Amino acid sequence: MELKKVLDDLHEQGLQQIEAAKQLDTLNDIRIKFLGKKGPLSQALRGMKDLSEQERPQVGALANTVRNDLQAALDQARQHLEEQETQRKLQAEKIDVTLPGRQRHLGTKHVITQVMDDIEALFIGLGYEVVNGPEVEEDHYNFEMMNLPKDHPARDMQDTFYITKEILMRTQTSPVQARTLEKHDFSKGPLKMISPGKVYRRDTDDATHSHQFNQIEGLVIDKHITMADLKGTLELTARHVFGQERKIRLRPSYFPFTEPSVEVDVSCFACGGKGCAVCKHTGWVEVLGAGMVHPNVLTNAGVDPKIYGGFAFGLGPDRFAMLKYGINDIRDFYLDDVRFLEQFQGE
Incomplete structure (x- = not known):
């Protein structure tokens, strides 16, 4: 049988x-050559029409087998x-994991961020809110709300960078306190806050001054707040940062x-x-300023100073870091x- x-x-x-075959x-x-529509297998199957009825099943079965x-x-x-190709690539791209x-x-x-985070953590633990502005x-808000009208001589100590006559780079974080005090609802409780951030002044750059530095200011407003509350808070802060x-x-x-206003020194x-070069042989180091909030500040924010009072303080994390780590x-x-x-x- 020829077919x-x-x-x-x-x-x-x-x-x-x-x-x-060695290549894909x-x-x-080879597939196209033998199994394609125009391949010899397809052509051979076309010749099945010339076979007898007895031969067709045999040849058809053989064709399927082929x-x-x-x-x-x-x-x-x-x-x-494909496995050979994968192995070849793995060998070529091999990475020595023992190196x-x-x-x-x-x-x-x-x-400075470490010092600020440490101080913020302390006051958060005391129930204070951290407010940014x-x-x-x-x-x-920078001056007038803080009892510094436009002709006040104390403005000279906080000369800053003005963008317009009424817009400036803040000289302190106090305006954050003014904005918060203005909105606070005392029926829901006292105001206890700190306001950290960068401030700007036209200081001459030298070993102890910079035109940009950091500040953390604190504010507590409630009924029956006294200077004793302020002193206890500042003493706790000093011991936390500089030692118990x-x-x-x-x-x-x-x-x-x-x-009244106070300067705060730490032993x-x-x-x-005992006296050394760090404390200029006085035994004390000045660290921050504080005081009881001026009635005018409360009045400016719409708070009745006959009912509410409180204390405020401002410290410089840059100075705290210099003192803590002995940076000159x-x-x-x-x-x-x-x-x-x-x-x-x-840590």
């Missing part, structure tokens, strides 16, 4: 070529070649927004109060010198 012999030859040739492209060519065998051989060969890794340099919070501020054995003293001072943490030049904080900053890795 049967043709199918047997196609079967043998196809298997041989598939076995000899070659396998695809097709199935070739397709199975193609699939097996393709899988084998030591590259250690990444991990940063830490800036030393704009650094570009209105003259009304620290003492504080209050000296009379002047601030337009408090009356020297370098010599324990405030400009070191802002030079981005890693050799300086990496000394303060935090």
Whole structure:
């Protein structure tokens, strides 16, 4: 039977070529050559119409066997070649995991941020709210609400950068307190807040001054607040930052927004109060200013000073960091010198 012999030859040739194929492209060519619509297998099957009824089933079964065998051989060969290609790529892209890794340099919070976070955590634990506000501020809130009218001489101590006659870079975080006090509903309880952030003044840059620095101001307003409450709060703050054995003293001072006003000194943490270069041989180091809120400040915010009173204080985290870590030049904080900053890795 001539057609049967043709199918047997196609079967043998196809298997041989598939076995000899070394590339996936070659396998695809063999598939088209033997199993394509114009291939010899399809042409051979077209000749089945000339066979007798007894021969057709036999040849049809043989043709299916040839097709199935070739397709199975193609699939097996393709899988084998693909696995070889994968292994080749794995070998070419092999990574030696035994090599030591590259250690990444991990940063830490800036030393001033660490000091500010520490102070904020203290006051949050005391029930205070942390309130932030704009650094570009209105003259009304920066000065006038804080008992500093436009002709007040104390403004000279807080000369700042003006954008317009009424818009400026804030000289203190007090305007945040003024805005909060103006909105506070005392029927819901007392006001206890701190306002941290950057402030700006036209100071000459030297070892102890900068045109930009940080400030944290505190404000407590309620009924029956006394100077004793203020002293206890400041003593707790000093001991938290500088050590539990620290003492504080209050000296009379002047601030337009408090009356009476005080400067706060802490017993020297370098010599324990005996006298040294840090405390200029006085045994005390000045750390912040404070006082009882001036009645005019309360009145400006719409609060009745005959019913409510309170205290306010302002401290500089930059100064606290300088004193705590013995840093002599405030400009070191802002030079981005890693050799300086990496000394303060935090806890």
